[in-house]
Amino acid sequence: MRPVRPVGTVTRGTTGHNRLRRCDRWIAAVYGPLLRSARAGAAPLVVDLGYGASHTTTTELFTRLRRVCPTVEVVGVEISPERVAAAKPYEREGLTFVRGGFELPVPRPPMIVRAFNVLRQYGEAEAWEHWHRLRAGLHPSGVLVEGTCSEIGHRATWVALGADGPRTLTLAARFTGFERPSDLAERLPKTLIHRNVPGERIHAFLADWDRAWAACASFGAYGTRQRWIKAAELLSRDWPVEATPPTGGPGRWRLGELTLPWSSVSPRG
Numbered sequence: 001m002r003p004v005r006p007v008g009t010v011t012r013g014t015t016g017h018n019r020l021r022r023c024d025r026w027i028a029a030v031y032g033p034l035l036r037s038a039r040a041g042a043a044p045l046v047v048d049l050g051y052g053a054s055h056t057t058t059t060e061l062f063t064r065l066r067r068v069c070p071t072v073e074v075v076g077v078e079i080s081p082e083r084v085a086a087a088k089p090y091e092r093e094g095l096t097f098v099r100g101g102f103e104l105p106v107p108r109p110p111m112i113v114r115a116f117n118v119l120r121q122y123g124e125a126e127a128w129e130h131w132h133r134l135r136a137g138l139h140p141s142g143v144l145v146e147g148t149c150s151e152i153g154h155r156a157t158w159v160a161l162g163a164d165g166p167r168t169l170t171l172a173a174r175f176t177g178f179e180r181p182s183d184l185a186e187r188l189p190k191t192l193i194h195r196n197v198p199g200e201r202i203h204a205f206l207a208d209w210d211r212a213w214a215a216c217a218s219f220g221a222y223g224t225r226q227r228w229i230k231a232a233e234l235l236s237r238d239w240p241v242e243a244t245p246p247t248g249g250p251g252r253w254r255l256g257e258l259t260l261p262w263s264s265v266s267p268r269g
């Protein structure tokens with residue numbers, strides 16, 4: 001039998017310890033119940049697609065998800081054979097590394113596919129195609145979490161997509177990692193980053209968030225966290241910011257997160 005050629009292209013392997021901590025934490029809180037809902041006897045499967053030059057982000061995702069779902073199995077999928085060989089020694093029960101691409105060479109449809117800093121290295125049209133392809137490979141109730149972050153993860157954004165299409169956009173930052181919320185624009189997913197221009201919803205949203213941020217400057221006296229929470233409350237008057245758990249409300253805002261329905265920021269046309 002001819003080996004199947006992985007779909008995709010080897011790209012830069014930049015990664016690092018705790019780079020994806022914000023996204024791991026969000027997945028555990030928001031989709032932990034989905035993982036626990038797997039029927040008895042079928043361990044929920046999670047893929048970390050394009051883990052890069054080291055096993056680190058996949059191992060960290062595994063450790064964090066095992067805390068909320070002790071039966072979860074995590075597979076790191078990477079298109080570079082050398083990076084798979086380098087990760088193999090770190091396999092353990094429930095954690096494996098395989099070579100592959102967007103075709104997702106895993107034994108059953110995953111509940112979650114996390115792809116971080118992968119699609120940013122493709123063109124915008126390709127990013128939309130790969131969203132479609134990855135969603136098609138999910139478990140029927142599964143979710144794709146696709147995003148981008150800064151070198152050390154202090155600025156990050158990600159989109160969660162289900163079988164029904166894109167659901168939410170989350171923007172997250174370390175409180176010392178930005179001056180104004182629109183600084184996060186440089187880390188928008190590929191499908192949005194070129195849409196941060198006048199006339200597009202994402203542009204209007206970021207401008208309003210900056211205004212809310214400026215209006216809440218006095219709360220900075222109590223710390224940037226309080227300012228972030230107050231700005232989120234103010235922004236909620238005009239934007240459908242998620243305001244209840246698990247995706248929103250003060251419990252999430254205090255972590256430096258903000259989540260919106262995708263439909264409120266999606267590209268026009």
Ligand SMILES: C[S@@+](CC[C@H](N)C(=O)[O-])C[C@H]1O[C@@H](n2cnc3c(N)ncnc32)[C@H](O)[C@@H]1O
Nearest residue numbers: 008010011013015050051052079101102116117
């Ligand atoms: C910048 S690294 C990101 C590493 C890690 N996810 C992170 O955010 O720290 C991108 C990795 O994705 C891999 N990659 C690119 N396209 C891929 C594909 N279609 N399937 C699997 N891996 C892919 C590249 O080879 C590279 O190692």
